Amino acid sequence: MQSQDRMPLLEALTTSAQRYHAPFYAPGHKQGQGIPQPLAELLGMSVFRADLPELPELDNLFAPAGVIQEAQQLAATAFGAKQTWFLVNGSTCGVMAAILATCGVGDKILLPRNIHQSAIAGLVLSGAIPVFINPEYDPSTDLAGSVTPAAVAAALAKHPDTKAAMVVYPTYHGVCGNLEAIAELVHQHHIPLLVDEAHGAHLSFHPDLPASALSAGADLTIQSTHKVLGAMTQASMLHIQTQQVDAQRLSKALQLLQSTSPSYLLLASLDAARQQMALYGEQLMSRTLQLADDARDRINRISGLSVLEFDHTHGFYDLDRTRLTVRVSGLGLSGFEADEILHQQLGVTAELPTSEHLTFILSLGNTQADIDKLVQSFTTISNEYYPAQQPTAWQELLQSWKAHFLYIHPSSFTICPYLSPRQAFFAPTETLSVNHALDHICAELICPYPPGIPALMPGEIIAPAAIEYLQQVLALGGSITGCSDPTLKTIKVVSC
Structure with a gap:
C-alpha cells in the first residue's frame, strides 16, 4: 500500500519548476519570464515557475500512467473510494459527467428540485428526462431540507424505468x-445513486461529522475539495466505489467536459x-x-x-456542525x-445571505480570531438593531409572504x-413580457435566492404561482x- 505521506504530483511539479531549461512550449509567460509585473507583484514568481503543461514527467490527466495516476490512487484510498478522478473544472463538470455516464437521450433520472444548475446542464447535454422530487421545506425557518426516502420511494414506484x-x-x-435509506431504495431498483457532495469533502475525516456519501452507500460522489479543504478554487474530485457506474464511460465524459490544458497548480493542490x-x-476537523x-x-x-x-x-436527518446558518430576522434585518453591514462596515464576510439568514462556512482555515x-x-x-422599535417594511412584506407561503413556495407547485x-434549450425562442409569458414553455432556468430552489426549468409550463413567487422573492x-432578465420583466419562452 502506498504511503499517504507522499505527494507524488506535487513533488514532481516542484522538481520540474526548479529545473532550468529553455521553454519552447505553452504557456506563453515561460515560467513567469513574460508575466505582467503587477501580477508578479501580487502572486510572486514561484507560482508561475510551477505553471507548467503536460511535460513527460508530469503525466497526462486524460491518460494517467505516472504521478497523476499515483496521486489519484492515494486520494481514492484516503476518501474510501474504488477509483478517483481529479477535476480542474470544478464539481460542475463532475455533476455533468456523472449524468452523461449514466443516462442517455430519453432516459429518466431522479433529481431533487434544489439541484445545482450544473445538473440541468447535464440534462441538456445528455438528453435525459428529469423526474423532480421536491425537498422538504420548513416555512418557519425559510430553509429547504433534503428529499426524504419516502419521496424517493414514491418517485421510483411511479417511474420504475x-x-x-x-x-x-x-x-x-x-x-x-x-442517505443510507435512500441508497438502499435506489439499489433495490438496480440503478446507481449519484451524490452532489460539493459541500461534504471533509465528512470522511471525523466521527462527529455526518457520514460521508460513500460510506452511506453512494455509487458515485462529486466533492468540491476547494470549498472546505485546502485545495485551490475550482479543484474538485469525483469518486466511485461500485460497478454500477461504467468507469470508462465516465472517463470519456470527463474528457468532453474538462480543459485539454489542465492547470497543474490545481492538480497539485488536490494532491x-x-x-x-x-x-x-x-x-483539523476536531479543531474546526x-x-x-x-x-x-x-x-x-x-x-x-x-x-x-x-x-x-x-428532511433533517443530520447536520454538519461546521456550517453555521444564523437567523437575523429577529433584529428587524x-x-x-x-x-x-457585516461585509462593508465590520470586516466579516458570509458565504450566503438569504431573506432571513446568513450562512457561514467554517473550515480548517478558520481561527479563533475569526x-x-x-x-x-x-x-x-x-x-444597534435589537429590539426593533417597529416592524420594518421588509418585515411587513415577509409576514405577508408567509401568510400564504404554502401556496406560492415551489414545494407546492405542480411541475408541468x-x-x-x-429540447427546450435547442428550440427556437422568443422574449415575452412576464404577463404574456404565462402558460408558455419556459426556455430558461429561473432560480431564486432565497431559498435556492428553482422555480422554473427549461421545458416547463410557466404557471401563475411561479411568477407570483419569483416576484415576491425580488420584493x-x-x-x-x-435567466436573461434578472428583473423578471421579461422571460424567454419556446416559440410557438
Whole structure:
C-alpha cells in the first residue's frame, strides 16, 4: 500500500519548476519570464515557475500512467473510494459527467428540485428526462431540507424505468438527509445513486461529522475539495466505489467536459489537500468543530439571533456542525441587509445571505480570531438593531409572504414538464413580457435566492404561482439567477 505521506504530483511539479531549461512550449509567460509585473507583484514568481503543461514527467490527466495516476490512487484510498478522478473544472463538470455516464437521450433520472444548475446542464447535454422530487421545506425557518426516502420511494414506484438517481448531500446549509435509506431504495431498483457532495469533502475525516456519501452507500460522489479543504478554487474530485457506474464511460465524459490544458497548480493542490487530510484530518476537523461549537454557543446568546440546530423534521436527518446558518430576522434585518453591514462596515464576510439568514462556512482555515471577530460583529449589530422599535417594511412584506407561503413556495407547485431540458434549450425562442409569458414553455432556468430552489426549468409550463413567487422573492431583496432578465420583466419562452 502506498504511503499517504507522499505527494507524488506535487513533488514532481516542484522538481520540474526548479529545473532550468529553455521553454519552447505553452504557456506563453515561460515560467513567469513574460508575466505582467503587477501580477508578479501580487502572486510572486514561484507560482508561475510551477505553471507548467503536460511535460513527460508530469503525466497526462486524460491518460494517467505516472504521478497523476499515483496521486489519484492515494486520494481514492484516503476518501474510501474504488477509483478517483481529479477535476480542474470544478464539481460542475463532475455533476455533468456523472449524468452523461449514466443516462442517455430519453432516459429518466431522479433529481431533487434544489439541484445545482450544473445538473440541468447535464440534462441538456445528455438528453435525459428529469423526474423532480421536491425537498422538504420548513416555512418557519425559510430553509429547504433534503428529499426524504419516502419521496424517493414514491418517485421510483411511479417511474420504475428510471436509470439513475442524484441527490444533494449535504445542502448548502449543512442539512443531511437519510442517505443510507435512500441508497438502499435506489439499489433495490438496480440503478446507481449519484451524490452532489460539493459541500461534504471533509465528512470522511471525523466521527462527529455526518457520514460521508460513500460510506452511506453512494455509487458515485462529486466533492468540491476547494470549498472546505485546502485545495485551490475550482479543484474538485469525483469518486466511485461500485460497478454500477461504467468507469470508462465516465472517463470519456470527463474528457468532453474538462480543459485539454489542465492547470497543474490545481492538480497539485488536490494532491496536497489529500495528504493533509489523510495525515491530519481528524485533528483539523476536531479543531474546526470546536470553533463551530464555540461560535454557535456564543451567537445563540446574542439578542435577536439564533443558529440553525439539528431537527428531525423537514428532511433533517443530520447536520454538519461546521456550517453555521444564523437567523437575523429577529433584529428587524433581512439576511441581505445584515450581510451588507457585516461585509462593508465590520470586516466579516458570509458565504450566503438569504431573506432571513446568513450562512457561514467554517473550515480548517478558520481561527479563533475569526470566531471572535464574527461574534463581536454580531454583538455590535444586535446592540444597534435589537429590539426593533417597529416592524420594518421588509418585515411587513415577509409576514405577508408567509401568510400564504404554502401556496406560492415551489414545494407546492405542480411541475408541468412539456419538453425535456435539451429540447427546450435547442428550440427556437422568443422574449415575452412576464404577463404574456404565462402558460408558455419556459426556455430558461429561473432560480431564486432565497431559498435556492428553482422555480422554473427549461421545458416547463410557466404557471401563475411561479411568477407570483419569483416576484415576491425580488420584493424581499432576493435575486433571480439563470435567466436573461434578472428583473423578471421579461422571460424567454419556446416559440410557438
